[in-house]
Amino acid sequence: MTALEEHPATPAAEIGRDRRRKEDQRLITGRTRWTDNIVLPGMLHLAMVRSPFAHAKIVSIDTAAAAEAPNVVAVITGRDVAEEQGGLPNAWPITPDQVTPVHPPIAVDRATFAGEVVAVVAARTAAEARDAAELVDVEYEELPAALDLRAAVEEGAVLAHPDLGTNKSALWVFDSGTAGTGGDVEEAITKARADGGIVLEREYRQQRLIPAFMEPRSVVVDPTGEQITMWSATQIPHILRFLLAAVTGVAESKVRVIAPDVGGGFGGKLQSTPEEFITFLLARRLGKPVKYTETRSESLVAGHHGRDQWQKLTLAATADGTVTGLKVELLADLGSYVALVGGGVPVLGAFMFNAIYKIPAYHFACQTVLTNKTWTDAYRGAGRPEATFGIERIMDELAAEVGVDPLAIREKNWITHEEFPFTTVAGLTYDSGNYEAATARAKEMFGYDELRAEQAKRRESNDPVQLGIGISTFTEMCGLAPSRVLGSLDYGAGGWEHASVRMLATGKVEVVTGASPHGQGHETAFSQIVADRLGVPFEDVEVLHGDTQIAHRGLDTYGSRSLVVGGEAVVRAADKVIEKAKVVAAHLLEASADDLEFSGGRFSVRGTDQGVSIAEVALATFAAHNLPDGLEPSLDSDATYDPVNFSFPHGTHLCAIEVDTETGALSMRKYVACDDIGTVINPLIVAGQVHGGLVQGIAQALWEEAVYDEAGTLVSGSFVDYLLPTAADTITFDIDHTITPATSNTLGTKGVGEAGTIASTPAVVNAVVDAVRHLGVHDIQMPCTPERVWKAINGASAHTPTVEAAVPHFEGGEQ
Amino acid sequence: MTRISLKVDGQNVSDDVEPRTLLVHYLREQLGKTGTVIGCDTSNCGACTVHLDGRSVKSCNVLAVQADGSEVTTIEGLSANGRLHPVQEAFRECHGLQCGYCTPGMIMQSVDLLQENPHPTEEEIRLGLEGNLCRCTGYHNIVKAVQYAADNGGGDK
Numbered sequence: 001m002t003a004l005e006e007h008p009a010t011p012a013a014e015i016g017r018d019r020r021r022k023e024d025q026r027l028i029t030g031r032t033r034w035t036d037n038i039v040l041p042g043m044l045h046l047a048m049v050r051s052p053f054a055h056a057k058i059v060s061i062d063t064a065a066a067a068e069a070p071n072v073v074a075v076i077t078g079r080d081v082a083e084e085q086g087g088l089p090n091a092w093p094i095t096p097d098q099v100t101p102v103h104p105p106i107a108v109d110r111a112t113f114a115g116e117v118v119a120v121v122a123a124r125t126a127a128e129a130r131d132a133a134e135l136v137d138v139e140y141e142e143l144p145a146a147l148d149l150r151a152a153v154e155e156g157a158v159l160a161h162p163d164l165g166t167n168k169s170a171l172w173v174f175d176s177g178t179a180g181t182g183g184d185v186e187e188a189i190t191k192a193r194a195d196g197g198i199v200l201e202r203e204y205r206q207q208r209l210i211p212a213f214m215e216p217r218s219v220v221v222d223p224t225g226e227q228i229t230m231w232s233a234t235q236i237p238h239i240l241r242f243l244l245a246a247v248t249g250v251a252e253s254k255v256r257v258i259a260p261d262v263g264g265g266f267g268g269k270l271q272s273t274p275e276e277f278i279t280f281l282l283a284r285r286l287g288k289p290v291k292y293t294e295t296r297s298e299s300l301v302a303g304h305h306g307r308d309q310w311q312k313l314t315l316a317a318t319a320d321g322t323v324t325g326l327k328v329e330l331l332a333d334l335g336s337y338v339a340l341v342g343g344g345v346p347v348l349g350a351f352m353f354n355a356i357y358k359i360p361a362y363h364f365a366c367q368t369v370l371t372n373k374t375w376t377d378a379y380r381g382a383g384r385p386e387a388t389f390g391i392e393r394i395m396d397e398l399a400a401e402v403g404v405d406p407l408a409i410r411e412k413n414w415i416t417h418e419e420f421p422f423t424t425v426a427g428l429t430y431d432s433g434n435y436e437a438a439t440a441r442a443k444e445m446f447g448y449d450e451l452r453a454e455q456a457k458r459r460e461s462n463d464p465v466q467l468g469i470g471i472s473t474f475t476e477m478c479g480l481a482p483s484r485v486l487g488s489l490d491y492g493a494g495g496w497e498h499a500s501v502r503m504l505a506t507g508k509v510e511v512v513t514g515a516s517p518h519g520q521g522h523e524t525a526f527s528q529i530v531a532d533r534l535g536v537p538f539e540d541v542e543v544l545h546g547d548t549q550i551a552h553r554g555l556d557t558y559g560s561r562s563l564v565v566g567g568e569a570v571v572r573a574a575d576k577v578i579e580k581a582k583v584v585a586a587h588l589l590e591a592s593a594d595d596l597e598f599s600g601g602r603f604s605v606r607g608t609d610q611g612v613s614i615a616e617v618a619l620a621t622f623a624a625h626n627l628p629d630g631l632e633p634s635l636d637s638d639a640t641y642d643p644v645n646f647s648f649p650h651g652t653h654l655c656a657i658e659v660d661t662e663t664g665a666l667s668m669r670k671y672v673a674c675d676d677i678g679t680v681i682n683p684l685i686v687a688g689q690v691h692g693g694l695v696q697g698i699a700q701a702l703w704e705e706a707v708y709d710e711a712g713t714l715v716s717g718s719f720v721d722y723l724l725p726t727a728a729d730t731i732t733f734d735i736d737h738t739i740t741p742a743t744s745n746t747l748g749t750k751g752v753g754e755a756g757t758i759a760s761t762p763a764v765v766n767a768v769v770d771a772v773r774h775l776g777v778h779d780i781q782m783p784c785t786p787e788r789v790w791k792a793i794n795g796a797s798a799h800t801p802t803v804e805a806a807v808p809h810f811e812g813g814e815q
Numbered sequence: 816m817t818r819i820s821l822k823v824d825g826q827n828v829s830d831d832v833e834p835r836t837l838l839v840h841y842l843r844e845q846l847g848k849t850g851t852v853i854g855c856d857t858s859n860c861g862a863c864t865v866h867l868d869g870r871s872v873k874s875c876n877v878l879a880v881q882a883d884g885s886e887v888t889t890i891e892g893l894s895a896n897g898r899l900h901p902v903q904e905a906f907r908e909c910h911g912l913q914c915g916y917c918t919p920g921m922i923m924q925s926v927d928l929l930q931e932n933p934h935p936t937e938e939e940i941r942l943g944l945e946g947n948l949c950r951c952t953g954y955h956n957i958v959k960a961v962q963y964a965a966d967n968g969g970g971d972k
Contacts, residue, residue, distance in 0.1 A: 024912060213914075
């Protein structure tokens with residue numbers, strides 16, 4: 001059982017305080033260090049020549065005219081570097097027999113998606129490089145392209161990589177009967193059919209999305225020092241350094257990677273990219289600093305995409321709506337290559353389809369598929385939004401089938417707060433949570449009963465504008481990840497995090513973290529944690545990160561891990577500093593260490609007024625004039641923390657949407673989120689994470705889709721056609737928190753980076769469907785465009801593929 | 816090459832530029848005004864918003880030669896005498912930024928919006944910022960920041 005903290009204990013001044021961010025002064029005044037801002041003497045600029053075809057043989061490449069262009073230094077094709085360029089890594093082969101195409105940074109014989117790099121120009125300016133790239137003459141022989149995910153797995157399908165003989169990359173299966181975590185799902189389904197129970201079969205589409213961080217990716221490589229230095233707009237400087245060394249054979253100790261200011265990532269910068277490897281290669285070849293900054297169009301077409309699944313769900317239940325089994329069959333589109341995490345993304349979803357529910361039998365099978373499209377990988381939530389969408393949509397279907405309120409069906413099936421810790425049918429142990437409390441609070445904020453009454457009234461009066469109420473009672477697994485679990489899943493690395501805490505002579509504190517922020521506010525939140533722990537002023541803590549020569553160990557930032565894993569490493573390093581300082585303090589106070597207590601940054605001798613501050617101890621340690629014999633004159637401490645379990649944030653999100661049944665137009669009226677993310681370090685930062693996450697999830701439900709035409713061209717390849725929501729599309733949200741601290745780390749935190757995105761998509765679609773369910777609609781494919789909604793209301797299929805930009809920013813002719 | 820002379824963040828500058836040079840490239844590459852950033856190539860995102868003769872423009876949508884003889888203010892020139900502009904202060908106060916990449920453009924657009932309408936409604940703020948994209952904040956706190964700035968002298972000249 002986990003207790004709900006009504007008023008979370010605040011033993012210290014900083015944790016829980018809505019500190020304004022340390023990061024902001026530079027960012028609001030334009031004193032920033034984005035990678036593209038970096039200029040080095042003699043620096044050259046790259047431009048990429050990219051394939052316009054989804055699948056084509058490269059017959060020949062004529063670079064003569066480009067090489068003759070003014071100020072061009074080099075023109076390189078894949079053939080030129082075929083022997084030295086290596087292949088881009090996949091860190092998570094999900095099965096031993098996974099089919100993994102070789103991924104050269106520059107295509108050599110064949111382009112496998114529209115946007116793939118086939119040649120590179122280096123010139124003295126970016127403009128000259130781009131001008132010359134236009135002069136590279138590539139002769140292609142177009143090949144048939146595998147473009148449809150479902151068609152790609154059929155017998156005799158067009159092959160994305162003809163030499164591999166199949167589009168099927170890997171089939172990953174989890175079965176609770178085999179694993180011993182539950183029963184046999186086929187039995188459950190058969191029983192439900194035989195005993196007058198309910199069997200629901202639904203197929204959902206997770207459309208392809210583009211992370212669309214605001215800062216386009218940029219990379220600068222300087223080969224002129226003893227170490228080759230790479231600045232990159234990346235989430236993963238440490239992993240990137242390892243991969244550069246592993247792929248190129250350059251000693252890891254000769255590579256330094258710096259992630260300076262990074263303008264958003266959302267998983268989209270959790271990658272080692274062809275462009276990074278190309279820039280590294282050219283800088284080494286040319287002996288000069290080299291920069292490549294992508295255009296937005298390049299970013300949208302070549303940066304990895306996310307989601308892109310077909311989900312087939314079979315849910316078995318008793319007649320009263322008690323779930324007895326869940327079977328999930330996924331097709332997941334990898335694009336033309338298996339990316340860094342690649343097929344691991346949908347596999348993460350395997351543990352989340354069962355969500356907050358007690359499901360006795362569970363079967364999950366995911367077939368990853370190669371197509372001639374842009375590669376896919378992590379996008380905010382990575383596997384968990386897809387799973388949450390599937391289960392939260394079908395729970396609404398179950399409620400409709402049984403004829404009860406969707407909240408009642410959830411309550412009937414969810415894990416009650418007395419039942420924690422609870423081991424799920426997928427084999428995870430949820431340590432804490434209180435779904436009842438979060439739901440009660442969300443209902444209260446939402447005015448649930450009133451809105452249901454209004455909905456009934458509108459239905460009765462046949463109002464052309466109908467009201468829908470959408471629910472999502474989600475959970476997620478965060479704090480990636482216990483290294484042993486990752487090992488058992490064949491992931492190529494661990495999930496620990498590292499921190500150092502250094503006491504400077506002046507009493508200031510440097511905190512080094514291996515997490516690598518790109519907008520999350522680590523500097524502020526970690527300062528709060530350390531200020532409390534060491535009893536020093538918030539302002540005296542400096543957080544350093546994102547440079548492998550400063551933060552020499554780390555596994556970077558993704559999967560809501562920084563605070564839960566990285567924060568715990570910081571806590572442990574700080575505690576070691578206190579232990580070391582205590583020995584010095586005891587010496588200075590001529591007391592026994594056992595008689596000292598540490599509070600508010602001060603060691604004092606119990607029962608006396610004698611004491612010394614940690615800053616004074618730091619200075620005395622620096623001087624080292626008067627230390628115990630043989631004591632090392634340093635308080636600096638490291639900690640590497642490997643989590644023993646995931647953390648499991650959860651929450652209840654409620655969404656009210658008005659649907660104009662005459663036009664299909666949607667209008668969001670209210671959105672309430674009550675999340676339980678454990679202990680909150682900084683409520684201001686947490687709110688920001690929730691708001692931003694919500695809009696990304698809402699955008700999947702209503703607006704965004706990476707759309708390809710029948711030739712395999714990304715037609716939503718600019719911000720004109722790929723609809724990122726604007727301020728005018730969105731509303732103000734009502735958010736709150738219930739708190740059941742995580743038991744897996746000292747601070748009780750669970751992580752908040754992905755919650756909003758994971759929860760909101762099904763809440764919104766459930767609301768849209770709820771508004772028109774009485775008209776015979778039980779599903780509308782995402783994004784729920786007015787056209788699809790209108791078609792659904794009027795009895796046409798709401799599952800027609802998107803043929804043009806889902807919802808362009810501008811109507812034709814108005815640009 | 817064409818010679819242009821203009822005032823940027825209070826300083827007189829004069830340079831030879833290619834006629835095709837965009838104002839944003841001139842600011843970033845020739846003047847080193849890297850506070851102004853580029854987020855797209857279709858003038859959708861507004862990350863490069865600056866003020867040209869007191870009105871907001873997307874500097875990717877203006878040629879440098881068009882700014883000849885004009886006065887340009889970037890995010891770097893917005894605070895005066897070591898004091899933040901009320902809109903800058905509001906963005907920090909209301910946590911109106913996360914990664915900060917859209918922030919220069921968002922702040923410059925917000926200043927323009929408040930100059931035109933010192934006391935906007937929420938809807939007017941949302942419509943006024945429609946040309947500036949943010950991927951981090953969901954706009955919630957950006958809207959709050961503009962409201963906060965309006966209440967704290969942000970629209971005053």
